[in-house]
Amino acid sequence: MNCVELIRLQAERVFGSKLKADHWLNQPKSAFGGISALQTAHNEAGYEVVKAELERISYGFSS
Template sequence: MAGIFQSLNVLIKGPFMDSKQNHGQDSLAVELIQRQAEQVFGSKMKADHWLSQPTAETGDCSRLQMAQSRVGYEVVKAELDRLNHGFAS
């Protein structure tokens, strides 16, 4: 039962809700971003391509690498939200 509530909190607040829980947060953030990108782009291949491309703001860092930090996760998630709603990123 506790696992269900933890999953709901992740969906609502994101993977970085508790600073005491460091183990696995990076991989959870990446997994959530990958799922959202697949939904936005309609295929795993297109999502992986978009996520692996470096951004103009970060130079050599891909969006997937960015998603491993709290701030980067929020930036990539917001970008995917804009794309999902039809706004250019």
């Protein structure tokens, strides 16, 4: 599995639905420099940043 596929799966777990996850993944976010989570997650470093943000959200924190 590549980084983007892993992020999609994690987002679906965090948000509880594919639709909500897709919405979050495709919206520009200030946490990612104004680009989407999917654009950010295309390499290992970006994957780690998006993964950490999803973990914060799952614990009730968000930037």
